[in-house]
Amino acid sequence: MKQLVVAALQLPTLGMNATRLDFYLKQACERGANVILFGEYVLNHFFKEIESMSINMVKEQSRKHIELLKQLSEKYDIVFIAPIIVTQKDGYHKTIIKITPKSISYYEQQILLPYAHWNEKKFFANPIAPLKDPMIFTINGFRVMVMAGFELHFDPFWEKVTQKKIDIVLLPTASTFGSHNRWREIIKTKAFLHGCFILRANRLGEYSDDEVKWRFYGDTMLVNPEGEVVMMLEDKESMLIEVIDKTEITEHRKSWGFERELKLRKEL
Template identity: 45%
Template structure:
């Protein structure tokens, strides 16, 4: 199955580029498209300067665009989006299929002094549950927020549910590129699954400091190697994944079987 990661900066209210890339993906036979974080809405720091009404209007507009594209091109689109419920903001990921839609509210938000999403958003701090899991053409996908890559408990659910492909929308910056690459490769290898990461590009200027979002969207294979990756510019990456490759990796390495025999 062909899937794709779309690497863009924030799009504002315009949907021109999104339409262009979805048409391009459709021509290449893509069945699922993953967007990076803060493409449909402004970056977290910019959201802090927006009213709830403005954020709600933008999210509702972008959601209608995604629904129209999914129907027209018979494609599933997975994209981070800000939801507004009872005047509260929630950091979420939406899965828009041609005839259905589902949300996954990110469970663990970044909470550092310089970047505190947990304080800003109203996402519940609660016992962890499974990431969103769904199947397309016998390939099983899971969706989690980029920061959730770091937490073993969520990856245990990936293993328990025999997920083939983990979809990881992210927005990484500063000097973190090599650390993210190694962690993604490790997760793909130890869980015997693909990991498709869509990372944002662009810049955010804060006083005298520049936040550089460096891209490097990539696909890690079940053996832990990186098969395809982008650099730091706007681009669409089309890749192919198969359930049989995941089954073969599980057979060769037998990590899950070793645990099963001891439980």
């Protein structure tokens, strides 16, 4: 049966240095990794830190990291999925980049956090528009969807998981404020209900403002279609690598038959 080797890097914001990445990529390559996921604000600083940085500095940080990942993708024949900030005339855009040995493509996050203490919606210039399909691609016979962390909370994205017969969702996050349990339970529930694997990469690091300290706690994890945590990293810099098997997906969908019931009612 078809298999896919997935990896997730649990890191704080990276400096523009290839050595650290190369260390992990050699290990990933030795274990046959096909795709590697980064957490949010790893290739760029946290957005509240970017407020005090020059536009040119942010632009250069993104450019250098894209260049580096392109070289590493070619060297190791691997696919990278990584959140990255793109600078345009109207401001910063929060996006997720897919880098393969032969191509680069972007997914612009569609729903951003709108809260007073964490207002990405106000900071970034991402348009507010009718929802489009998330980034979807196929690798080794697996249908993969890329979903930005906050988008996890919105059902239209999960309807696409069912409609497009997605096998694994890649979920980069920047979760903090002791939200471990909430994220774990939502991810486990979504994996079970939609009969897919979910690979979540959460960043590390800290940010302090006048009122509070933000601690990004890791908890990078792979959850299977039964809603079980296959592997979870703790709160230290590390890398998760696991093999996923298509059989687990097909058996779950066959035994529970959620899609079958929807098809009978012309909902799929």
